[in-house]
Amino acid sequence: MAAAPDAELLRRLYAAVVHGRRFNEQATALTRQGRLAVYPSSRGQEACQVAAALSLAEHDWLFPSYRDTLAAVARGLDPMEVLSLLRGDWHHGYDTRRTRVAPLCTPLATQLPHAVGLAHAARLKGDEVAALALVGDGGTSEGDFHEALNFAAVWQAPVVFLVQNNGFAISVPLAKQTAAPSLAHKAVGYGVPGRLVDGNDAVAVHEVLTEALERARAGGGPTLVEAVTYRLEAHTNADDATRYRADAEVEAWRAHDPVALLERELRQRDLWDEEAARQVEEAAEEQAAALRSRMNQDPALDPLELFAHVYAEPTPQLREQAGRLRAELAAEATAGQTNEYEAGQTDAHGAGQTDENAAGQTNENADGQTDDAARRQSVTGEPAAGGAGGRTGEETR
Secondary structure: OOOOOOHHHHHHHHHHHHHHHHHHHHHHHHHHOOOOOOOOOOOOOHHHHHHHHHHOOOOOEEEOEOOOHHHHHHOOOOHHHHOHHHHOOOOOOOOHHHHOEOOOEOOOOOHHHHHHHHHHHHHHHOOOOOEEEEEEHHHHHOHHHHHHHHHHHHHOOOEEEEEEEOOEEOOEEHHHOOOOOOOHHHHHHHOOOEEEEEOOOHHHHHHHHHHHHHHHHOOOOOEEEEEEOOOOOOOOOOOOHHHOOOHHHHHHHHOOOHHHHHHHHHHHOOOOOHHHHHHHHHHHHHHHHHHHHHHOOOOOOOHHHHHOOOOOOOOHHHHHHHHHHHHHHHHHHHHHHHHHHHHHHHHHHHHHHHHHHHHHHHHHHHHHHHHHHHHHHHHHOOOOOOHHHHHHHHHHO
């Protein structure tokens, strides 16, 4: 029987899961506001991602999929940088070498062979480094999954594969993806250990991954871990999950919420602290507010950065395309300046004409009215209507 986790680990896991939940909520709201192009929420899966990040040693590497933003944030990355790719900014926002976190991978399972390659290279160099590769259940149906597991097993690469089985590959249920008793059973075919764990139990996930990573660093080879979990929200903001799963199913999983499970364990061990919990929630809210504020600022984008970092030495085609874009941008800038100048001239000319016409009409009307009144007085002897002339005529009579 495994030893009970220490109090400090429990508190760290709880704080990270609460932060992750609030991060999910804020990122989803930003998507609805148009500040993110898309956001694949991991609400309900926070325990998997937080435990994954906290199980890594400083020099280990994390290879996330597109849904694993929380793992990257829990690893210590700037939330703004983590969301850069989903915002549509250039590249993926953070330095992979410095952070030891590979880019959030949108193509299914393509990050898995990369993790194996890095881990194998570290082993050949004698570095005590392990790689943790995250993937969803849908990714296990890809050829990259098979190739990565096979190479890792043959080379005894220090890599751990964490499959977050949330039940659906978008709308395809697991039963239509595989006939295996579990995804962990697939490890047998590759000759590697397979572990099955409750993916909503952050403590259990952390324990299993920590053991697998220690084994990998010690030269024991790869491990396949399946964490059974559930995404409470749709696949992305563009998905309608009600078309392929019932509300009752979702509600059943809400009762197994990872935040509530950690709170229960803290209470059972007399480690729950209301004031500490309040501080955790306040810190999570501050992080969300900071993210919201930064996301509401439009980035200063340079279109020519499209051609940076494509090749170490730009190809002739890229240089040609960059030159054409540079010329188009210059032409647009010149046209903009010309339009501003013409608009200014039109305003000035129009204003001058208006003043001149108004003044002319005023003088002409005044002079015309005065002359007419004078003519009427000289011919008929009648005073002009109103004014001093009228009063003078009345006094004369």
